[in-house]
Amino acid sequence: MIKQKQIAVLCTLDTKSEHGAFVARIIEGRGHAAMLIDIGVLGEPGFAATITRREIAGAAGADLDALAAAKDRGAALKVMAAGAVATVTRLQRDGLLDGIIGLGGGSGTAVASAAMRALPVGFPKVMISTMASTGKAASYVGTRDVVMVNTITDIIGMNPILRSVMANGAAAICGMVEVGWRIESVRNDPQRPTVAITAFGTTTPAAMRCHELLTKAGCETLIFHANGTGGRAMEELVEQGAIDAVLDLTTTELADELCGGFLSAGPLRLQAAGIRGIPQVVLPGALDMVNFTTPDTVPSRYQNRLLHAHSPNTTLMRTTAEENAVLGRWVGGKLARAKRRAVLILPLGGFSIYDRAGGIFYAPGSDQAFMEEAARSLGDRGEIIRIDANINDAVCAEIAAVRLLDMLQPQDVSFVH
Numbered sequence: 001m002i003k004q005k006q007i008a009v010l011c012t013l014d015t016k017s018e019h020g021a022f023v024a025r026i027i028e029g030r031g032h033a034a035m036l037i038d039i040g041v042l043g044e045p046g047f048a049a050t051i052t053r054r055e056i057a058g059a060a061g062a063d064l065d066a067l068a069a070a071k072d073r074g075a076a077l078k079v080m081a082a083g084a085v086a087t088v089t090r091l092q093r094d095g096l097l098d099g100i101i102g103l104g105g106g107s108g109t110a111v112a113s114a115a116m117r118a119l120p121v122g123f124p125k126v127m128i129s130t131m132a133s134t135g136k137a138a139s140y141v142g143t144r145d146v147v148m149v150n151t152i153t154d155i156i157g158m159n160p161i162l163r164s165v166m167a168n169g170a171a172a173i174c175g176m177v178e179v180g181w182r183i184e185s186v187r188n189d190p191q192r193p194t195v196a197i198t199a200f201g202t203t204t205p206a207a208m209r210c211h212e213l214l215t216k217a218g219c220e221t222l223i224f225h226a227n228g229t230g231g232r233a234m235e236e237l238v239e240q241g242a243i244d245a246v247l248d249l250t251t252t253e254l255a256d257e258l259c260g261g262f263l264s265a266g267p268l269r270l271q272a273a274g275i276r277g278i279p280q281v282v283l284p285g286a287l288d289m290v291n292f293t294t295p296d297t298v299p300s301r302y303q304n305r306l307l308h309a310h311s312p313n314t315t316l317m318r319t320t321a322e323e324n325a326v327l328g329r330w331v332g333g334k335l336a337r338a339k340r341r342a343v344l345i346l347p348l349g350g351f352s353i354y355d356r357a358g359g360i361f362y363a364p365g366s367d368q369a370f371m372e373e374a375a376r377s378l379g380d381r382g383e384i385i386r387i388d389a390n391i392n393d394a395v396c397a398e399i400a401a402v403r404l405l406d407m408l409q410p411q412d413v414s415f416v417h
Contacts, residue, residue: 005032005098005177008088010112012104013038013053017046019103019155019166023128026170027101032177035097039084039104039111041068041076056083077107081114088115092123099124099177101169105155106131113140121145121237124176128169130154143233147172193244193408195219196234198226200250201310202352203285209397210247217405219245226250226286231265238272245279247404249391252286254327255319260299261290270331274338279407281343281400282335284370285391287327288355288363289316308360316354318361324370331370332377343383343403346371349390356390 007027011020013036024034038049039056041064057064060083067076091097100119102112109129116125125146131137132150141148149169152161195214199207211221222243224230231253237243253265273280292298292315298307306318319327335342348371354361375384385403389395 002031002178005174006035006091006096007032007173007177008035008037008091008097008100010037010039010084010100010102010104010108010115012040012043012108013045013047013049014040014043016040016103016108016155018158019162021047022158022163023101023103023166023170026167027174030171030174030178032098032174035091037084037087039080039108041080042071051087053080056080056087059083059086073107077110081111084111084115085118089118092119098180099126099173101126101128101173103128103151103155103166103169105129109140113142113146116146117142117144119144120240121233121242122181124173126169126173126176128155128166138229143229143236192218192220194222194242195404196222196224196238196243196246196248198224198231198234198248198250198285200226200252200286200352202289202354203250203391205353205392206249206283206285206397206400209394210249210401213398213401214247214405217401219405219408226252226263226265228253228256228263228265231269235265235268235272238276238278241276243273243278245404245408246273246281247400248273248280248282249400250285251282251331252289252291254330255287255290255323258323258326258330259290259302259317259319261317262293262297263291270334274334274340274342277339279340279404280335280338281345281404281407282331283345283347283391283396283400284327284331284351284367284374286352287324287370288319288351288361288367290319291316306361308354316361318363319366321363321366321369324366325373328370328373328375329377332374332379332382336378336381338382341382343385343407344374344378345385345387345396345400345403346374347391347393347396348386348388349393351391353390353392356392 027034035050037051038053054064060079062079109131113127127146128149130151132148151165197210214221224234253269257264293313295315308316310316350356387396
């Protein structure tokens with residue numbers, strides 16, 4: 001028999017009470033408890049919530065009446081999102097919550113998804129939303145494992161399509177909590193350290209070889225696609241202590257941060273491992289390129305640069321020596337500030353599949369500018385390994401993996417401070 005689970009149902013009970021009740025009935029029909037959380041502000045709730053809107057506003061330090069009287073939609077959403085975050089994180093921390101499901105349009109999705117993004121990776125999260133098929137969906141998901149369910153129709157009244165969609169969403173959250181799988185249940189095994197590896201299409205051979213070697217050595221590998229969201233997710237998991245070591249093979253997101261590409265992970269990329277003092281081996285994977293989508297998305301200031309159509313929706317721009325010099329200072333400087341001595345591997349034969357002899361982005365002078373500035377900025381506060389090979393050559397992955405495994409040994413105490 002399945003043990004009863006506690007599932008939070010977030011919605012605005014003034015406009016979505018019928019829908020919230022429908023989802024709650026399905027959850028309860030599966031033998032679980034539905035905890036209705038009202039995230040509305042203005043209209044009268046259709047029925048009593050388990051956790052009222054007044055309690056949600058209060059959790060954010062606000063008064064509901066004053067919030068409603070102000071009639072500032074933006075401010076109200078901000079307050080209710082903060083209250084929802086405070087409420088669900090407390091419930092989860094206290095062991096009183098096993099899963100969360102939300103339903104809503106733009107406003108409801110903004111508030112409910114904010115609460116979901118505050119919960120750990122692996123915690124069950126489902127968002128039934130009119131925004132699931134829009135370009136804004138990524139902003140609701142962020143770096144978390146939120147399952148977005150497209151409502152097809154608006155969430156006004158009831159219809160056969162909407163009932164089917166909501167029933168599927170409710171069934172999904174029930175299935176998730178019944179499985180009960182959590183990230184906490186698969187880590188913290190000293191005999192099987194968790195290693196993050198960053199990968200990209202143009203560094204895939206290297207990433208696959210690193211994964212193979214580390215897995216064979218008994219590590220649990222997490223491969224993060226260096227597409228902006230992937231890098232942020234990795235940094236957050238490092239901060240949370242969910243990762244024991246980092247093989248940062250692909251640091252291309254820094255090039256997008258510098259040049260305004262589409263895959264930036266923000267200015268804090270390449271810092272979490274250094275702050276926590278965990279082993280890290282870093283390479284300049286795909287720093288020879290900046291990412292845009294279709295050709296028309298390349299800024300006019302870059303129209304005369306070397307561009308390459310990687311796919312119909314991916315346009316790559318070759319970084320210059322000047323840009324690589326800046327990136328070198330960024331990488332070297334970040335690693336120099338790490339609590340534990342980092343290892344920087346410099347592949348002299350190029351940083352990607354396009355950056356090798358005969359490749360479209362092969363430009364040794366530009367790569368050299370990165371390597372010189374990175375070495376100068378890092379100085380003697382880290383280890384530098386130069387390899388006469390391309391980053392995707394087997395020898396590069398083998399040296400990177402072996403060096404990281406060395407750093408994971410108990411006797412390795414290579415700390416700067």
